[in-house]
Amino acid sequence: MSKTITSPVDEFPGTVKLPNHLTMPQALAYEKAVRDGSALIEDGASQSEFDAVMVQAICACVEEWHLDNFDQLAPDTFPFTPRQASNELVAWLFGEIVKLYNPDVPE
Numbered sequence: 579m580s581k582t583i584t585s586p587v588d589e590f591p592g593t594v595k596l597p598n599h600l601t602m603p604q605a606l607a608y609e610k611a612v613r614d615g616s617a618l619i620e621d622g623a624s625q626s627e628f629d630a631v632m633v634q635a636i637c638a639c640v641e642e643w644h645l646d647n648f649d650q651l652a653p654d655t656f657p658f659t660p661r662q663a664s665n666e667l668v669a670w671l672f673g674e675i676v677k678l679y680n681p682d683v684p685e
Contacts, residue, residue, distance in 0.1 A: 580641055583674055589663035592645035594671065600678050604639045608679050611635035611672070626658060629668045636671045639678070 579598045585591055600608065614631045633656045643651045651657075658664045676683065 582644075585645060585667065586670055587663055587666045589660060590645050590648075590657070590667050592643075592648075594640055594644065594674075595642035596639060596674060596678065597641055598678075600639060600675075604635075605679060607635040607638035608675055625665055626661070629658070629665055632668050632672045635675065636668065639675050640671070 580595045581598055582593050582595050584593050597604070611631050611634060615628055618628050618631060630653075633653050637651060637653050637656065640651070643649070645651070648657065649655075656664075657667070
């Protein structure tokens with residue numbers, strides 16, 4: 579079973595299909611992104627460097643991409659520009675994965 583979510587980012591309209599529950603590899607990808615992202619923040623990394631780590635977990639968790647003008651995305655094909663819109667897409671998708679990983683955490 580899956581759930582379809584609609585992108586709130588104007589520059590990247592469409593939908594994305596996520597699982598209802600993360601598999602072990604997906605949960606591990608999420609945990610790695612959180613760990614590596616925290617380390618990057620402490621080291622003063624750029625937003626793009628941080629987002630690149632998040633995209634790895636996002637791509638591991640997304641079942642299907644249905645964003646306008648994009649095929650199935652992977653870390654090396656994920657749109658990183660326009661930068662602000664891309665960051666919003668990453669933040670939204672990672673936030674949806676957080677809800678799957680730990681649904682009891684308030685938004």
